[in-house]
Ligand SMILES: CC(=O)N[C@H]1[C@@H](OP(=O)(O)OP(=O)(O)OC[C@H]2O[C@@H](n3ccc(=O)[nH]c3=O)[C@H](O)[C@@H]2O)O[C@H](CO)[C@@H](O)[C@@H]1O[C@H](C)C(=O)N[C@@H](C)C(=O)N[C@@H](CCC(=O)O)C(=O)O
C-alpha cells in the first residue's frame with residue numbers, strides 16, 4: 001500500500017494475515033501486516049518440489065504451516081509490540097494461544113530487557129473456546145532431519161546419530177556458505193531450506209522500529225517441523241545442550257535468557273504441542289539436552305574432522321552487513337567461550353591452530369572472560385555455557401603446565417580462584433548426563449555410553 005509509513009507510536013494492531021504453501025514449487029508464504037500497512041511476506045522454500053501431499057499428511061502440513069506462521073511472526077511483531085493481535089481466518093484454540101504467549105513473552109525476554117519494556121501483560125493471543133481434536137498418526141517414514149548450525153554442537157549430534165545408525169539428512173536454513181561447507185563435510189545427504197524475511201522489516205528498522213534478539217531457534221524449529229511433514233520424516237533433531245536452559249542473572253531484574261528457545265521448557269512445550277496438534281508421530285527433540293556445554297566440547301574434541309570447517313562465532317551469520325574475514329573473530333563471547341570450553345579436552349597446538357591465536361594469553365580479553373566467569377559482570381547475552389562451567393574449565397587449565405602461565409589463566413588462579421568454593425570447580429561433575437530429555441528411549445539406550453565416555 002502506498003503512502004503508509006512506519007510509525008511505531010501510531011500502530012494499533014499486528015495482523016496474521018494468511019499463510020500459503022504451493023506444493024508445485026515448494027514455496028510457502030507467511031503474510032503479516034501492521035494495521036492497514038503493506039503486507040509483510042516471509043518466504044520459506046522446501047527443495048525437491050513438486051510434492052504430492054494428500055489426505056492426512058496434507059492436513060498436517062497445513063497445521064504445521066500455521067504454527068510456523070504464528071511463531072515466525074515474532075520477527076515482525078517486535079518492531080512495534082502493539083497491544084492488539086489479530087489472527088485472520090480460523091481462530092486458534094486456547095492451548096495454541098498459551099504456547100504463543102509463552103514464546104513471545106519469554107523468547108523476547110532479552111529484547112524486552114534491553115528496550116525497557118514489560119511484555120508479560122501486553123501479549124495476549126485471541127482464541128476460541130473449546131478443545132481441538134487430537135492430531136492423528138501419519139505413519140511418517142523413520143528418518144531424522146538434523147539441524148546444522150555450523151558450530152560444534154550439531155556436528156556432535158550428527159556424529160552420534162551416525163554411530164547409532166540413524167538415517168539422517170543434515171538440514172540448514174538460509175544461505176550460509178560456512179554451514180554448507182560443514183554439511184558437505186559430513187558426507188551425509190544434505191538439505192538447504194530457504195528463508196527470506198520480508199524486506200520491509202529492514203526498512204522499518206531504518207525508520208526506528210524496535211529491534212533486538214528474537215527466539216530464532218524456535219522459528220528454525222518450526223520451519224524444520226513443517227519441512228519434515230512435507231518430506232515425510234518422523235523426527236526433527238536439534239542440538240541444544242542442558243546449559244542453554246540457564247540465562248544471565250541481572251541485578252535488579254532476575255534471569256534473562258538470550259537462548260530461551262534453546263532451553264528445556266520450550267523444547268517440552270513445542271514437542272508436546274506438535275504431537276497433540278500437528279502429527280502424533282512427529283518427534284521434536286534435542287539430542288544434546290542431557291549434556292553440559294563442557295560435555296559437548298569433550299565430544300567434539302574426539303575428532304579433528306571438522307577443525308578446518310566449523311565455527312561457532314555468530315558474526316558469520318548476519319543476514320545484512322559484513323562478515324568477519326576469519327571464521328573466528330576472536331573477540332566475541334562465543335569465541336571466548338568455545339576456546340575455553342575446548343581447551344581442557346584438546347592438545348593446545350590443535351586449539352590454537354583452529355582459532356589462529358591463543359585467546360587465553362591475550363590480556364585484552366580480560367573483560368570478556370570475566371563476564372563468562374560471572375566475575376564483576378553477568379554472563380553475556382550470547383549462547384555460552386554457565387558461569388560454573390567457565391570457572392571449572394579455567395580451574396582445570398590452571399593445573400596444566402602448558403596453560404597455567406597464560407595471562408588469563410594465571411590471573412584466574414591468582415585473583416579469582418581463591419574466592420571460589422573448590423567443590424564447584426570439578427569438571428567431572430559437569431560431565432554427568434541429565435535425565436531430563438525427549439530423546440527417544442531406544443536411541444538414548446544406544447547413545448548413553450557414547451556420551452558418557
Ligand atoms: C547473526 C546475528 O547474531 N544476528 C543478530 C543481530 O542481528 P543484526 O541486526 O546484527 O543483523 P542480521 O543478523 O543481519 O539481521 C538483520 C535484522 O533482521 C532482523 N531479523 C533477523 C533474523 C531473524 O530471524 N529475525 C529478525 O527479525 C533483525 O531486526 C535484525 O536486526 O542482532 C539481532 C538483535 O538486535 C539478533 O536478533 C540477531 O540474531 C539473529 C536472529 C540470529 O540468527 N542469531 C543467531 C546467530 C543466534 O543468536 N543464535 C543463538 C540461538 C539463540 C536463540 O535461539 O534464541 C545461538 O548461537 O545459539
Ligand SMILES: Nc1ncnc2c1ncn2[C@@H]1O[C@H](COP(=O)(O)OP(=O)(O)OP(=O)(O)O)[C@@H](O)[C@H]1O
Nearest residue numbers: 147148149150151152153154172173238239240312
Ligand atoms: N541456519 C540454521 N539452520 C538450521 N539449524 C540451525 C541454524 N543455525 C543454528 N541451528 C541449530 O540451532 C541450534 C542452536 O544453534 P547453535 O549455534 O547453538 O549450535 P551449533 O551451531 O551447532 O553449535 P555452537 O554452539 O558451537 O555454535 C543447533 O541445533 C543448530 O543446529
